[in-house]
Amino acid sequence: MTHSFPLSKLAVCIKQVPVAAAVEFDELRGTIQREGVPSEVSSFDVRALLGALLFRHKEAPDARLAVYTMGPPQAVEALRYCLALGADEAFHLCDRAFAGSDTLATARALSDVLRRQRPDIAFFGRNSTDSETGHVGAQVAELLGWPQITAIQELHLLGPGRVSAVRQIDEGMELVQAELPVIITAAEDFAEERYPSKEEREQVRGRRVVQISLAELDVPSRDRYGFSGSPTMVDGIRVVSEPARRGILLENEDLATQLRIFQEFLASAPKGVESRSQKPLPAPSVGETPDARILVVTEMLGRELRPVSLELLGKAAWLGTTMSAQVEAFVMGPNASSQVPTLAAHGASVAHVMEGRGLVLGTEELTHVLSRLIAQREPRIVVFPSTSASRDVAPRVAARLDAGLTSDCVDLEIDESGTLVQHKAAFGDNAVALIRSRTLPEMATVRPGMLEAAAPDWSRRAAVMRVDPNGLPRARTSILERIVTEDQAVRSLESDETVIGVGMGIGSVSNISVVERLAKHLGAGIGATRKVADAGWLPRQCQVGLSGRAVSPEMYIALGVRGAYEHIVGMRRSGIVIAVNNDPDAMIFDHADLGIVQDCMAFITRLLEPEPLDVAAVQFGR
Ligand SMILES: Cc1cc2nc3c(=O)[nH]c(=O)nc-3n(C[C@H](O)[C@H](O)[C@H](O)COP(=O)(O)OP(=O)(O)OC[C@H]3O[C@@H](n4cnc5c(N)ncnc54)[C@H](O)[C@@H]3O)c2cc1C
Incomplete structure (x- = not known):
C-alpha cells in the first residue's frame, strides 16, 4: 500500500462504556447493575481523539478525521460527542449480528471497515475503561497487516510514510519509528482532557452518522462476528x-500519640504481613500428547528473568499436574541460554531458547516467532506476563x-471439564469475570504479582530446543532510544509487600525525596495518584487506579491522597490500608484500617527523624 504525503x-476508533463510578456491584448476588447507568466515551479513546486532532492541526492540516465505533444503537451518542470535539465524520457499525462480540470479533469488524477506508493512521485508546483488555488496537493492526505503536504520549510525522512516537513502557519510555499506515494507541498523556462546550454539542445535534451493517461490509462469512x-x-x-476495614480514626490525638498508635497498630495488625511463603514445585508431568503442553512466554528484565516469569511457571506447574501437561518455556535475549537452569528449577521441562548477539525483537517479529512456535508445539495453553511488551x-x-x-x-484454574478458566479483573478491579476460550490454544496474559513462584528445585533439568533467529519478517517499527527509569521502586510495584501511595497532599515535588527515604526504610514501592503523575512529581508508571495500575500489597x-473512586479501585485489594490526611472528612478514611488526621509531611518526617522508629522491624516481626 503506497501512501500519499x-x-x-x-x-x-472509540468505545462507549458505562461510567465506571456509576456502575453498581451487588456483592451478594455477584451481579453488575448497568441498567440506567450513564454512558461515556472510554477515557483513553477521548485522549486518542484529542491527540489525533492536535496531530492533524500541527502536522496534517489537510487530513479528514473520521471516528468509528461498533456498538448498539445508543452508541450514536458517543459518536456525536466526538463530532462535537472536532471529528469531521462518524461511522457506526451497528447490526444485531455484531452483538456479543469479544475483542477479536470486534477487531475483525473494525479492520474490515478500515481496510476499505484506507486511513494513513488509525488511533485507538490504550484500553477501554470497562473491559481493560487493550487488545483491539493490536488485533486490528495484525488483521490489517500494519505495524503498531501502543501507549503513546507524543506523535510526529517524519516525512513521507513515517512517524515517530514516544511511548510509555513499564520501565520508562521508548522513542519509536514506524512506517505508515500504522495503528496508534493513546496513553493519557497524549492529550489534555477536554469536554465539548454546550455550543459545540448544539452544533452537531442533527449531524449525520453513517450507519454500516454487516451486509455492507461485504465479508465472505458472517460467522466470524458477534457472540457466535x-x-x-x-x-x-x-x-x-x-x-472489611477496621476504620480507626485518630483525629484529636497529638502527633506523638498518633505515631505511638501507628506503631502499636502495625505490631498488632491482624493480617499476616510476613513474606509470602512459597509452595514446593509439584512433580513434573510428561506431555504425552501435543495438547498436554503449557507454553510459558517468559521475559527478561536486563540480564535477569522478570519475577512474573517465575510466577507463571509456578502456576503452569500446578495446572500441569491437574491436566497431566508438560510445562515448556520460551526465553529470548542475548544471554537467554544462561536462564535455562532457572527455568528448569521453577518448573519448565523444555526451554525454547532464542539467542543472538544484541537480539531485540519488535512486536511483529516476535509475533512471527511465537506463532510459528505455537504452530509447531501445539500447546493447549499459552500464558504471557501482562507487561507492556507482552500485551x-x-x-x-x-x-x-x-x-x-x-x-x-x-488467576487461572482448570475446571472439572479440563477447561482453563481465566479470572480477569474488570471495572477497575471491582469485578472478576470468569472467561473461557472456545478455541485452542487457550491464551492468557497474567498480571505480575498475582501468582506465586514455586520454591525452586535446582535438581531439575530442562531439555533445550533452539529457536532460529533467522528468517524474520522485515521490521517496520524500530526503537530509536529507550529511557529506563532508574527507580527500582517504580519497577516492582505489583510485587511489593508495602506500597506508599503519594497524593497531592505531600505538598510539593521536593518532598518526594522524603517519601523515597521512607520507602527505603520500609522496603516499599511508591505509587501515585493521577494528579501526582500529571504534575510530573512521579513517573506515570507509578499511577495507581482506574487508568493506572492495580496493586494488592x-x-x-x-499519604495526602483524597481517596477518589478512580484511585481506590486500584488499591482496594490491599491487605491493610493506613491513610494520613489533614482533612478529617477525606474519602480515603472510608477505605482505611487506620486513619490519621495529620499533616502527612510532619508525620513522616517525625517517623524518620531524629531516631527513625523501627517500623520495618515491627511490620515484619523481626
Ligand atoms: C477517567 C478518569 C480516570 C482517572 N484515573 C485515575 C487513576 O488511575 N488514579 C488516580 O489516582 N486518579 C485518577 N483519576 C483522578 C481522580 O478522580 C482524582 O482526581 C485523583 O485521584 C486525586 O488525586 P489526589 O488525591 O492526589 O489529589 P486531591 O484531590 O488534590 O487531594 C489531595 C488530598 O490531600 C489532602 N491534603 C492536602 N494537604 C495535606 C497535608 N499537608 N497533609 C495531609 N493531607 C493533605 C487533602 O485533604 C486531599 O484529600 C481519574 C479521573 C478520571 C475522570
Missing part, C-alpha cells in the same frame, strides 16, 4: 468485595491464530 485520512464468532465467552462474574504481542498472536485471549488475568500507606 501529506496525509489525507485519519481514523479514530467470538473465541472467548464470559462464563460468570464475581464481584470483588473490599476487605503488545499476545493480541497479535491470538489474532493470527484465530484464538481467544484473556488479558491481565489475576499487604500494606498500602496513603
Whole structure:
C-alpha cells in the first residue's frame, strides 16, 4: 500500500462504556447493575481523539478525521460527542449480528471497515475503561497487516510514510519509528482532557452518522462476528468485595500519640504481613500428547528473568499436574541460554531458547516467532506476563491464530471439564469475570504479582530446543532510544509487600525525596495518584487506579491522597490500608484500617527523624 504525503485520512476508533463510578456491584448476588447507568466515551479513546486532532492541526492540516465505533444503537451518542470535539465524520457499525462480540470479533469488524477506508493512521485508546483488555488496537493492526505503536504520549510525522512516537513502557519510555499506515494507541498523556462546550454539542445535534451493517461490509462469512464468532465467552462474574476495614480514626490525638498508635497498630495488625511463603514445585508431568503442553512466554528484565516469569511457571506447574501437561518455556535475549537452569528449577521441562548477539525483537517479529512456535508445539495453553511488551504481542498472536485471549488475568484454574478458566479483573478491579476460550490454544496474559513462584528445585533439568533467529519478517517499527527509569521502586510495584501511595497532599515535588527515604526504610514501592503523575512529581508508571495500575500489597500507606473512586479501585485489594490526611472528612478514611488526621509531611518526617522508629522491624516481626 503506497501512501500519499501529506496525509489525507485519519481514523479514530472509540468505545462507549458505562461510567465506571456509576456502575453498581451487588456483592451478594455477584451481579453488575448497568441498567440506567450513564454512558461515556472510554477515557483513553477521548485522549486518542484529542491527540489525533492536535496531530492533524500541527502536522496534517489537510487530513479528514473520521471516528468509528461498533456498538448498539445508543452508541450514536458517543459518536456525536466526538463530532462535537472536532471529528469531521462518524461511522457506526451497528447490526444485531455484531452483538456479543469479544475483542477479536470486534477487531475483525473494525479492520474490515478500515481496510476499505484506507486511513494513513488509525488511533485507538490504550484500553477501554470497562473491559481493560487493550487488545483491539493490536488485533486490528495484525488483521490489517500494519505495524503498531501502543501507549503513546507524543506523535510526529517524519516525512513521507513515517512517524515517530514516544511511548510509555513499564520501565520508562521508548522513542519509536514506524512506517505508515500504522495503528496508534493513546496513553493519557497524549492529550489534555477536554469536554465539548454546550455550543459545540448544539452544533452537531442533527449531524449525520453513517450507519454500516454487516451486509455492507461485504465479508465472505458472517460467522466470524458477534457472540457466535467470538473465541472467548464470559462464563460468570464475581464481584470483588473490599476487605472489611477496621476504620480507626485518630483525629484529636497529638502527633506523638498518633505515631505511638501507628506503631502499636502495625505490631498488632491482624493480617499476616510476613513474606509470602512459597509452595514446593509439584512433580513434573510428561506431555504425552501435543495438547498436554503449557507454553510459558517468559521475559527478561536486563540480564535477569522478570519475577512474573517465575510466577507463571509456578502456576503452569500446578495446572500441569491437574491436566497431566508438560510445562515448556520460551526465553529470548542475548544471554537467554544462561536462564535455562532457572527455568528448569521453577518448573519448565523444555526451554525454547532464542539467542543472538544484541537480539531485540519488535512486536511483529516476535509475533512471527511465537506463532510459528505455537504452530509447531501445539500447546493447549499459552500464558504471557501482562507487561507492556507482552500485551503488545499476545493480541497479535491470538489474532493470527484465530484464538481467544484473556488479558491481565489475576488467576487461572482448570475446571472439572479440563477447561482453563481465566479470572480477569474488570471495572477497575471491582469485578472478576470468569472467561473461557472456545478455541485452542487457550491464551492468557497474567498480571505480575498475582501468582506465586514455586520454591525452586535446582535438581531439575530442562531439555533445550533452539529457536532460529533467522528468517524474520522485515521490521517496520524500530526503537530509536529507550529511557529506563532508574527507580527500582517504580519497577516492582505489583510485587511489593508495602506500597506508599503519594497524593497531592505531600505538598510539593521536593518532598518526594522524603517519601523515597521512607520507602527505603520500609522496603516499599511508591505509587501515585493521577494528579501526582500529571504534575510530573512521579513517573506515570507509578499511577495507581482506574487508568493506572492495580496493586494488592499487604500494606498500602496513603499519604495526602483524597481517596477518589478512580484511585481506590486500584488499591482496594490491599491487605491493610493506613491513610494520613489533614482533612478529617477525606474519602480515603472510608477505605482505611487506620486513619490519621495529620499533616502527612510532619508525620513522616517525625517517623524518620531524629531516631527513625523501627517500623520495618515491627511490620515484619523481626
Ligand atoms: C477517567 C478518569 C480516570 C482517572 N484515573 C485515575 C487513576 O488511575 N488514579 C488516580 O489516582 N486518579 C485518577 N483519576 C483522578 C481522580 O478522580 C482524582 O482526581 C485523583 O485521584 C486525586 O488525586 P489526589 O488525591 O492526589 O489529589 P486531591 O484531590 O488534590 O487531594 C489531595 C488530598 O490531600 C489532602 N491534603 C492536602 N494537604 C495535606 C497535608 N499537608 N497533609 C495531609 N493531607 C493533605 C487533602 O485533604 C486531599 O484529600 C481519574 C479521573 C478520571 C475522570
